[in-house]
Amino acid sequence: MGPIHFDRVEPGELITASFVNRILGQLERMQAEIDEIKGTDKNIPVITGRSPLGDITVPSELTLIGRNFLIPVNQNTVTIDGTVSITGFLVGSNDTRLIFAVPQNIAGLPKDVEVKVTNRYGSDSTTVRLVPDQTPVGQMLITDNTADLGEAVQTGHTYLFTFQLDSQTNIAETYTVTPRFTNAQGSSVSAWQTGAVLVGSSPVTIRPGAPTTVGVRVTVPAGASSVDFAIGVAAQHSTDPRLNRTSAVRTLAVGQPQKPSDSRTTLTLADIGPLVDNVRKASIDGNEGIEIRYNTRGQIPVRVQFSVTGTYRYEAEIENPGGLWQLGSPQPSVSEGTADQFTRVTTELTSMVTAPSSEQRFMVVRAIRRKDGIDDFQSYTRFPIRGFSS
16 A cells, blocks of 8 residues: 545635545545455454363364354364364364364373364464273173082071172273162061171272172071072273173072082173064163063073183073973083183073063073083073063
C-alpha cells in the first residue's frame, strides 16, 4: 500500500460530497489491506476442548474440539508427543471436531504429552495424559488346594479351605474374592456366610506367573445339614467371563467326609464355541455352570491342566440325574498328560426334559492319573447344570 494523500481544505472552502467520498474510499481501501494482513490470525486453528476428558487409554479414540480446522480434514495434521503424526481422521470430523485413534506406538507411558493441531494458517496445542491399556486379557485359573479335612463335617467345627488363584493374563490384575453358599439345608445361607472368614487379602493383585493362595475358614452353623460352597473371583478391570470365575462347587454335608480334588491337576469349564446355540455357560445361583436347551444334546467341554506328566483316564457323572439327564462317556477316555500343558475333554450331555423345569443337578468330571497300572490320584470339577427354553 503506497502513501495516501488528501487535498488540504482551507478555512472557508466548500466541502463537497465528492471530496468526502474520496476520503471514505481511501479509508475502506486501508481497512481491506489491514484485514488481509490480519486474516492469517483469524484462521489459526484453536483447540477449545476434547473428549473424553481425563486420562486417555492407549489405544483409544480421541476427539479434539475447536474451530478453524480445515476442510477437507486431511489438510490438518495432529502431532502427538512431537513424534507421532496423524492425518487420517475418523468419520464425523469437521471444521470444529477432529476425531482420530491414538496409536499404540507411543513409548514411556504413562506420561503427559503435547497434542498439536497444525494447518497452513498456524497451530494450537493442548496437554493430554496418556496411560497404557489396563484391560487384562487371558483367564483366571482357580485350583482347590484343600487337603483332607481329617474328619466328617460336624456342626460347630471350623474348617479351612484353600484355593490357588493363577491370573494367566498379559498384565497384572486385581480381583475380589467372595465366599459363596447356596442350596443351604437345615440352616440359612446367611448363617453360613456369618461363619465364613476370608484368609488373605481381598481385593488382591495377582501378577502373571505369580499365583497367590487365599483361604476361607468356614464354621458349620447349628442345625445345618448341608450347603453348596465355592468362592467367586471377580476381576476389577474386565467383564470377560474367563476372568470372572467361581471355583468348583463342593457340598459340605454334616456327617459326611470330604473328598478333596487333588491339586496336581486342575479341571475347569472350557469356552463354548460361538456357533453352538443349544449349550451355554451361565451363572446358576452365583456359580459358574452349564445350561442346555430342553430336549437337545450337546458337548460339555472341560479344560484339564496338568502339573504331573503321566497317563490320565476320565470319568463323568450326573449327581441324582432323576431321568432329567443322560450322560455319555468323556472323550478322549484316556490321554497322556504333560506337566504345564493342558488338554480338552468333552462329554455328551442330553436333556431328557421336553418342557421347562426348574430342577437343576450337578455334573462332575474327573481326571484320574494312572501309575503302574493302578489309580494314583484323582482330581475333579463339579458344576451345576440346568435346562433352558430360549
